[in-house]
Amino acid sequence: MAMILSYFDEVGHRLIKTVSYTLSVLQMVYLSCRAALFDQAQGMRTVFSVVSAQIYFTGWQAMPLVTILALASGAIIILQSTAQLNLIGNAAFVGNLMVMIIVRELGPLMTALIVIARSGTAVSSEIGNMRANREMEALESVGINPLSYIVFPRILGGVLSVLCLAFYFNVIALIGGYLVTRFMQDMPFSFYAESLAQAFSFEDVEVFLLKNSFSGMIIFVVCCYQGMLVKQSAHEVPQVTTKAVVNSIIYVTGFNLIVTTLFYLNKLMVLGII
Amino acid sequence: MINQFSKKIDALRKSKIAFHSIDRIEFKSIYLQYPTNDDAGMSRAKDKIVFQEMSFNFPTDENILIEGSMGSGRSSLLKLLAGLVIPTRGSYFINDCDFAQMSFEEFLPYRLYIGYAFDYGGLLANRTLRDNLLIPLLYHNQMKSSEAEARVKGMLDVFKITGHENQRPASVSGAMRKATVVARSFILHPEMLILDDPFVGLDDEQGKNIVELIGVHRRQYGLRHVFYTTRYERFVKMLGGRSIVLANSKITGLEKEDVRRPA
Numbered sequence: 001m002a003m004i005l006s007y008f009d010e011v012g013h014r015l016i017k018t019v020s021y022t023l024s025v026l027q028m029v030y031l032s033c034r035a036a037l038f039d040q041a042q043g044m045r046t047v048f049s050v051v052s053a054q055i056y057f058t059g060w061q062a063m064p065l066v067t068i069l070a071l072a073s074g075a076i077i078i079l080q081s082t083a084q085l086n087l088i089g090n091a092a093f094v095g096n097l098m099v100m101i102i103v104r105e106l107g108p109l110m111t112a113l114i115v116i117a118r119s120g121t122a123v124s125s126e127i128g129n130m131r132a133n134r135e136m137e138a139l140e141s142v143g144i145n146p147l148s149y150i151v152f153p154r155i156l157g158g159v160l161s162v163l164c165l166a167f168y169f170n171v172i173a174l175i176g177g178y179l180v181t182r183f184m185q186d187m188p189f190s191f192y193a194e195s196l197a198q199a200f201s202f203e204d205v206e207v208f209l210l211k212n213s214f215s216g217m218i219i220f221v222v223c224c225y226q227g228m229l230v231k232q233s234a235h236e237v238p239q240v241t242t243k244a245v246v247n248s249i250i251y252v253t254g255f256n257l258i259v260t261t262l263f264y265l266n267k268l269m270v271l272g273i274i
Numbered sequence: 275m276i277n278q279f280s281k282k283i284d285a286l287r288k289s290k291i292a293f294h295s296i297d298r299i300e301f302k303s304i305y306l307q308y309p310t311n312d313d314a315g316m317s318r319a320k321d322k323i324v325f326q327e328m329s330f331n332f333p334t335d336e337n338i339l340i341e342g343s344m345g346s347g348r349s350s351l352l353k354l355l356a357g358l359v360i361p362t363r364g365s366y367f368i369n370d371c372d373f374a375q376m377s378f379e380e381f382l383p384y385r386l387y388i389g390y391a392f393d394y395g396g397l398l399a400n401r402t403l404r405d406n407l408l409i410p411l412l413y414h415n416q417m418k419s420s421e422a423e424a425r426v427k428g429m430l431d432v433f434k435i436t437g438h439e440n441q442r443p444a445s446v447s448g449a450m451r452k453a454t455v456v457a458r459s460f461i462l463h464p465e466m467l468i469l470d471d472p473f474v475g476l477d478d479e480q481g482k483n484i485v486e487l488i489g490v491h492r493r494q495y496g497l498r499h500v501f502y503t504t505r506y507e508r509f510v511k512m513l514g515g516r517s518i519v520l521a522n523s524k525i526t527g528l529e530k531e532d533v534r535r536p537a
Contacts, residue, residue: 038379129399130398133396135398137353138392138395140378142385142462145378147378
């Protein structure tokens, strides 16, 4: 009995911790948006310079890595699926498979993981070091709210970068992947393009926007929050960075899973199965 | 919700319009405690109590030296005055407003009238020295870029940073970083200036320039209250004024005009 009670105690403790963490993160988002959008005294020019820098580091500099991963993923899925579909005589379904796997699932997840690995760690450690080096205090001392000057532009730049990177990933995986496999199989491009065009629907755009915008927000909000948790010493920076990466991966994959589940439940309801 | 936002912004605008100058600086029963920085539970350090039940009405319109032994809380007192640390308990009044009860936005109009120079660190590492001075002016949308550039250039000349202004803090000497931090505290033309060990690492000429700049700002730009710490007697003599002594987590008293310091 004592063991069961201690188990429930542990579960309850973790649940409270998770809820309070989420509420604190949401509070930071609210305060940073309020500070950035409602503070009439500040000029937006300095904020936008930080946004553009964030887009450059997160979006532009990640493009070579995204290109390689998108080409490889697209090519692998085309090769594997055409081999299997040809066996059952349904090669025209390659478009459906590509849209389902690349656009709805792999694109958002791979992009998010790349951004977490490259930029999430960078943002978290940068903000952590700024806390340790008293740069946040310095900003406050001249009346600059760190939430509007440091946090808000990073979240905004991060969300825009993730959306653009995910779009780029999809295009490269769908088109580039085909071009790479062109040397190994003889599927005509017109056949492949028609199959893709038939597979696309408006729902894919909705899922794309929903998954990528929220993934971007989750990554940068969690990483900024973890960075802000540094109190005064540089030895805390690697600790918060590790936690930022772990929490971002858990939240992003969890969010993607929930959206996918709801999407397919909705499909089943439309078809009248449930 | 939107109505609440707009009410808040209206209140903020009104407070900015109503605020003209800092006439009263007072602590009431201030209690300040720093928590131990130990999430992993690896240290035996206890929470540090810096100030207990500290009440004091600070003198205004003069240069005030904060004195005390190492660890007596001089830097913490200056941070409290600058609004960079929120007291654990108690009230910090600027005029009739209690800082301890104010949000960042509500305190902003006061903060723009307070210049603060750190004892170490405090420069944006990914910005040049020039940008570190320029950002406060551009961020608050108070002046045109050309005016801000001119003000920064003047400050760079006074502190002899010209020629190094396009370097980042990590690429210049400690003295240059210190000079930039002190220069930044003057950049918004503050009414209350708080200098935490401003002369450390600077040569005598730069130190004299700071003293002269305080005089210039008093005469021309409305500087009224100066709080500082230093261990260099020669600069204390140059600045003059009275001193506040810290001991046993309290301000033990306000020293009268010291004979060693001509006003």
